Amino acid sequence: MGEILYQTIVEQVSEMCKKSNYNLGDDVYSAFKQALNTEQSETGKEVLSQLIENADIAKAEQVPMCQDTGTAVFIVELGQSCHIVGGSLVRAINEGVAKGYGEGYLRSSMIYNPLNRKNTGDNTPAVIHIELVEGDFLTIHMTAKGGGAENMSDLKMLKPSDGMDGVKKYILSIVKEAGPNACPPLVVGVGIGGNFERCAYLAKKSLFRPLSIRHEDPVIAELEEELMLEINRLGIGPQGMGGSTTALDVKVEVESCHIAALPVAVNLNCHASRHQTITLK
Ligand code: SF4
Known part of the structure; x- marks a missing residue:
């Protein structure tokens, strides 16, 4: 039986929120570069160059690459033989999101209710999908999904x-x-x-x-x-x-x-x- 501490999940999720907003993934960055070689329009090439420059600045200065820092969406693979110690998995993820978005000066975009439009102030709740799998590990996939x-x-x-x-x-x-x-x-x-x-x-x-x-x-x-x-x-x-x-x-x-x-x-x-x-x- 694998054991993972509640606080470890909080800290790791907090870092994921910051990293995802500051550092564009290598896959997307490479796709920008590749597109720059194949794009037919001069304006299109100019925009792609600006997106590459924007990603470079965000990474170098550790600032968000876009003002919309997204809804925090998670797909979690939870091993059947994995035990979370010290609190619930969902609560740990939400606490990590609140910590990461707060510490990272990332915009809080979530509201309590689409009808009252009041901001929750810490970008929670996250949208969390949990898949139960074999094993004693916990894999957390996160995306900051633009509105x-x-x-x-x-x-x-x-x-x-x-x-x-x-x-x-x-x-x-x-x-x-x-x-x-x-x-x-x-x-x-x-x-x-x-x-x-x-x-x-x-x-x-x-x-x-x-x-x-x-x-x-x-x-x-x-x-x-x-x-x-x-x-x-x-x-x-x-x-x-x-x-x-x-x-x-x-x-x-x-x-x-x-x-x-x-x-x-x-x-x-x-x-x-x-x-x-x-x-x-
Ligand atoms: S959808 Fe939102 S996060 Fe994505 S580029 Fe547009 S403003 Fe930024």
Whole structure:
């Protein structure tokens, strides 16, 4: 039985919140550099250069790369033989978020209730998804998810007869409708299957896979490549200023569903695609 102290989780989560906002991941940074070589528009190239410079400054000065420091979203793999000592896992994560956002001077963006709009003041509550797995470890994946891109995300219960063509058409329509509002270049997360709520989760989960790592199923990997090409033909470009880099990547997760269903969710992520992972034992 592995034992992990409550306070260890608080400290580690606090650091993840700061690091994710200050240090753009190598995968996204490399994708910016690569896009700079392939971008067709001069304005698009200029915007990509500014995004690279912005990421460099944020890292050097340890300041947030964007004023929107996001909703703290976690996917937690909790080993069945792992025991959290000294308090609850959910409470530890929320305490870590409050500590990290406070110490790191990161904007508090969460409100108690969408109807009263009152800010909670410490960026809690986090959105926490817990998956029970085999083992005695705890893996915490975190993303600071920007509000603009989240607002342009969508879910649709397609008909099975809509087929693959209907799925692609729907995904492209959502990216097109988002235009500049989701702060491109985007990472487009897609969930196909499950039921209504599971499908949205799949789309979110897909965004935690590092860029350039394709799905292990070659059919899904091919779909990701194809969607990427189609999206980049839309001409939206970096920051919506026109160009051939509308998406840095497309990620798709697929799961079983009911014979009568074809749920598809599109969770857009902006260019500030921030994620961190730690494993504790
Ligand atoms: S959507 Fe992303 S890039 Fe746009 S303001 Fe929010 S965090 Fe920043």
